[in-house]
Structures are given as structure tokens and as C-alpha cells.
Amino acid sequence: MYITPIEPPPGEIIQKKAELFGKRVPYVFQNYDRLWSEWYEKFQVLGKQMESLKIPQELSQFVPEEQVIPSPEGTRRLMN
Numbered sequence: 001m002y003i004t005p006i007e008p009p010p011g012e013i014i015q016k017k018a019e020l021f022g023k024r025v026p027y028v029f030q031n032y033d034r035l036w037s038e039w040y041e042k043f044q045v046l047g048k049q050m051e052s053l054k055i056p057q058e059l060s061q062f063v064p065e066e067q068v069i070p071s072p073e074g075t076r077r078l079m080n
Helices: 011-030 032-051
Strands: none
Touching: 011 032
């Protein structure tokens, strides 16, 4: 069961999605072993990347000045 506070799309959109699902799902079942293997390899790589993350024992209360001045770094720092 999936519960969301977002209203479902109109019936005609659901029907179009159902038609696409009907066309696409056989491919998944016909290629399941290969698709699973490819996904699992990617998942393992992601798991190793997560294991290598260094999380500080204690987080600072505020963002350090060098990350805010002269210009906020935002997520650029996280991606490097």
C-alpha cells in the first residue's frame, strides 16, 4: 500500500500509464536476471561508497565561516 497526500492523476492519465506499463513490463520479466545483476552491481558500488563516508563524531551547530564567506558553497562542496 502506498499513501501520499498528493491527489492521484485523472483517470485518463492513469489509463495512459496503464497502457505504457502493459507494454513495458514484459521486457522486465524477460530480462529479469540481467537487469537484477546490473542493478545489484550498482547497489554494491553505492554501498561501498557509503561505507567510505567519514561522518564527524560531533557536528557543528553552525556552518563554518569559510563555507559561507565570501560566497556560500551550497552542495558544490559535497560533490567534490
